[in-house]
Amino acid sequence: MANYLLEIGLEEIPAHLVTPSINQLAERVETFLKENRLAFEKLIKFSTPRRLAIFVEGLAEASEAIDEEVKGPSAKIAKDAKGNWSKAIQGFSRGQGATPDDLILNGDYYYVKKHIDGVKAEEILSKVGDEVISKMTFSTYMKWGNNDFLFVRPIQWIVSLLEDKVVAFDLLDVTANRFSRGHRFLANVEVELKNANDYAKKMLENFVLVDAEHRKAEISAQILALASENNWQVTLHKDLLEEVNNIVEYPTAFVGSFDEKYLAVPSEVLVTSMRDNQRYFEVYNQEGQLAPNFISVRNGNAEHIENVVLGNEKVLVARLEDAKFFWEEDQKLKIEDLVAKLAKVTFHAKIGSITEHMARTKEIAAKLAEIADLTAEEKRDVARSAEIYKFDLLTGMVGEFDELQGVMGEKYALLAGENANVAAAIREHYMPTSADGALPETKVGAVLAAADKIDSVLSFFNVGLIPSGSNDPYALRRAVQGLIRIIEKMNWHFDLSLFIDQFEGENHLEILDFVKARAQKLLLDEGLRYDIVDAAIEAVPFDLTALMQAARVIEKHQTHSPFKSTVENVARVINLSKKADHLVEIRLDLFENEAENGLYDTITALKKDWNVLPTELKFKSIVHKISPAISAYFENVMVMTEDETLRYNRLSVLTETVKLTRVLGDFSKIITK
Known part of the structure; x- marks a missing residue:
């Protein structure tokens, strides 16, 4: 038994592609080894933004030798009228390296027994370039030089080591060898690996922490330690932690700060600037209030860290200055003026303006409000929110930070004197923002969110812009999935088929099939049996909550x-x-x-x-x-x-x-x- 290392060195991979890329490489290596009957005990994944590596533990010296029977032609066509072997039998025999007399009749078919010898591991592994690496697929590709070959990023080097022996193969102009490379800034040199087993230790000596899980744990520990030292609270946001982990090879966490005057800007804006735009972790004091500080992670050691801190603070302050400016300027605007201007903003060229979209949504929302058994006051709130809910699209803040759509609408609506239900509905109508995202909490917000999604689906289907295959440029699948989740959460019972028939359109049957497919996916994702799901989605009436x-x-x-x-x-x-x-x-x-x-x-x-x-x-x-x-x-x-x-x-x-x-x-x- 031996250990094998495969490392693909690359130009920096985008953070969101690192994890899926190493997972794919691991799956392809595992499949490759199994298809070649080369036994192994364990696969270990290593990844950084500059390398994808697989370490195979307990690899057999050679593939398993097997005896097998290969099925050939049936006895009915094995011989001609004179009793001679047919061309079908002769051709099959030649293809299997045998003669017709070597064949065995078993039931109605002829078989040939074959012994397949084992193949040395080194010979099998020499095909990794063609059979594994070159067959990888990505959502984003790059082409470099004069090559037709496409990969997620240009390949710089390849390591292929079976214990201490290089298993050479060529991929484009790169020949697999035993030389990796250290950290781009701290150890930008070739690193000779004398044995595959030295990989993790040798790379750490050259400032590369190749184990992604260990690196993530190190980042987490450093951030929590800094928070503890400063008596702060910090949340290690899963997605942010994953992203930061995939942009560094040798992490060092540090603390930065900004002027307290910026705390006058809504915390959501500050957090967006830090978390979404700069990949910083925001911190809170023990009372849960946002502190004028942040924690970030450097791709390197602590040397000259003070310069890194100053640079990051300078970049953040520039964004916070913009945010402060927009916050102050937007408060001078009037909601009614912004709503009026939406008539000139296109929802879609084939569908019309945002004003028209809002008017249709208001009509749908009024009908949903009846189904939801809202009070008279709640119905008035639904009507009011439907009249204005897209106004914040024309504010400076949302123009700069589009992630804050709805969030700023709620803030500005409250400042303008709108009641809490209306303001919350403006924020909640975007919910859920992801497949399993949070749903509206208020009845008014749920009605507006559902109505907005229903109109979007009706409008796009009515002009023939129907998702097909994986193509869904207007995120209608997500909209319908969110609609189903809202309806079920609010426990609304109504026949969706009859409901949408109240509105003009030519593709209502296609819409129902589209909704059924989304309901089916939600149920299958829960692990329910396919046939049971298939039965339930055919319920009559088409009551989503009930089905x-x-x-x-x-x-x-x-x-x-x-x-x-x-x-x-x-x-x-x-x-x-x-x-x-x-x-x-x-x-x-x-x-x-x-x-x-x-x-x-x-x-x-x-x-x-x-x-x-x-x-x-x-x-x-x-x-x-x-x-x-x-x-x-x-x-x-x-x-x-x-x-x-x-x-x-x-x-x-x-x-x-x-x-x-x-x-x-x-x-x-x-x-x-």
């Missing part, structure tokens, strides 16, 4: 003993009901036995409170009441009788039964085998 709940309830009960028989009973009813090309008024005098009366009485009794019954109780009613009645029905009733009057009467009863069960979905799509 999401139904999928989870069905999933929860899938292992219970009555589940299989219940699904099969309901599925049988669904399939039979499809044979009714028309329905008739149900006549009780045509019932011939207690089973017919039993099913009819069961569904009639359940109908009374069915709409208000919780989803869990609906499902239990199907299991313990409807399903037994269906079983008895099929044991005693011939549905497809030749008597047309009886047949349609019975099909109409089954159709009424389906209407109840369909509220939870199409049970015929659930697999019970």
Whole structure:
């Protein structure tokens, strides 16, 4: 057993691409080794902005030798009419390095037994360049020199070491060897690796901490130590920590400060300047108030750190000066003037202005407010927020810091005397800002956010700008996913199909399919069975809250003993009901036995409170009441009788039964085998 090191040296990789790139390299190396039957014990990932490396522990000396049978032509075509071997058999034999007489007849097919010898690890690893590195894919590529080869960034060097031996291969004009490179500024020299096992230690000697997790832990420890020394509170934001970790090779955390006068600017603005624009960690005093300080991380040691601090402070102050200026100037503006100017701002060239978008949103929001059972005061707040909610797009602050859309709208709205509900809705209408982001907390904000998203989807679909494949330039998938989450959180129950039919448009069916696909993804991401999700999204009416709940309830009960028989009973009813090309008024005098009366009485009794019954109780009613009645029905009733009057009467009863069960979905799509 031996250890192997593969290191790809590069020009600096963008921070957001480092982690996915090393993960991909690890997956490709693992697949490569398994496909070549080269056993190993463990893969260890190393990464920095300048290198992607894989360390393979416990690598076998050679691939596993195997004996296998290769399937050939069938016996039917093996010989011609004279009993001679056919061309198919002869060609197969040649391809396998055998003769027809070497073949073995097993059942209806001929096979050839083959012994495949093991291959030395060194020979296999020499193909890493062509079979692993050159096949990597990225969201962003670079081309350099006169090469057609594309990679995330230009390759500067490659290390390929099996213990102390170089496993050479060429990739473009780079030959794999034993020479890595140290830190760009602290040790900008070639680093000779005499043995693969020396990698981490040798690189640390040259100011490169190659283990990303250890580097992240070191950054965290340094930041927390500085916070403790200064009696501050600090949050190690996950995404920011990941980004900082992927822009340094040798981290040194330091403290900077800024003038307290800038604390008069809203903290959200200061935090955006520090965290999003400069990759600084903001700090708070023990009372939770933002302090006029920050913690940042240098890619290097502590030498001349005072100059680094001054440089960072200078850059930050320039941004804070802009923020202070915009904050003071924006307060001189009037909301009504800004709203009026939105008529000249294009929402989309094919759709119209932002003013028109807001007017449509206001109409949708008014209808949602009724569904949400808002009070008269809340409805007035919805109307007011819908009239002004995009005004902050024309403020100087949002023009400079577009991440603060909505946030500044809330601030300026409060300063202008708008009530808290209206101001909060202006901020919350952007929520959620990511797939699993926070949702609106206020009823008014939830209504406005949902209405804004509904109009966006209706508007883009109506002009034919429908997402296809991975193409979604207007983030409509995210909008719909957010819409579903808002509707479910607020526990709104309404038929989305009927709701959108109230508005003009030609692609409403496509919209419903689009929404169903997003609901399906949300449920599948929770780990629910595909067939159960497939069944739930076909619920009628198309009540998003109900169908999401139904999928989870069905999933929860899938292992219970009555589940299989219940699904099969309901599925049988669904399939039979499809044979009714028309329905008739149900006549009780045509019932011939207690089973017919039993099913009819069961569904009639359940109908009374069915709409208000919780989803869990609906499902239990199907299991313990409807399903037994269906079983008895099929044991005693011939549905497809030749008597047309009886047949349609019975099909109409089954159709009424389906209407109840369909509220939870199409049970015929659930697999019970």
